[in-house]
Amino acid sequence: MSNASYSRDTTAISEITGEPVSTWSEEWQHECEARTVLALSKSDRESFFNGSKDEDGKRKERGIIAIRGPKAAEALRGYMERIIEARSRRT
Numbered sequence: 441m442s443n444a445s446y447s448r449d450t451t452a453i454s455e456i457t458g459e460p461v462s463t464w465s466e467e468w469q470h471e472c473e474a475r476t477v478l479a480l481s482k483s484d485r486e487s488f489f490n491g492s493k494d495e496d497g498k499r500k501e502r503g504i505i506a507i508r509g510p511k512a513a514e515a516l517r518g519y520m521e522r523i524i525e526a527r528s529r530r531t
Contacts, residue, residue: 456522474519489513 451460454471461468477488491503505513 456519456526458526470516470519471523474516474523477516478520478523 450463452463452468453459454461454468455475456471461471477485480488487501487503489503489505491506492500494500504516
């Protein structure tokens with residue numbers, strides 16, 4: 441068994457707070473997911489949250505609301521809003 445240590449930094453600067461955050465933390469995970477969803481087009485974001493249907497109107501993919509539930513989807517939207525607010529303060 442080795443006592444290996446990590447040679448790279450395991451912290452990053454949160455876009456929301458401007459403070460260092462562990463890249464191993466749940467907070468960082470949520471922030472990264474929110475940034476990724478924000479990078480999607482508006483229609484892709486809609487599909488991400490609500491799912492999508494094929495041409496026949498049959499469900500093609502389930503969205504995050506159906507998979508994780510409305511509470512988790514609202515938490516993700518909250519992170520997205522905080523990122524948008526942080527970005528607007530910088531400009």
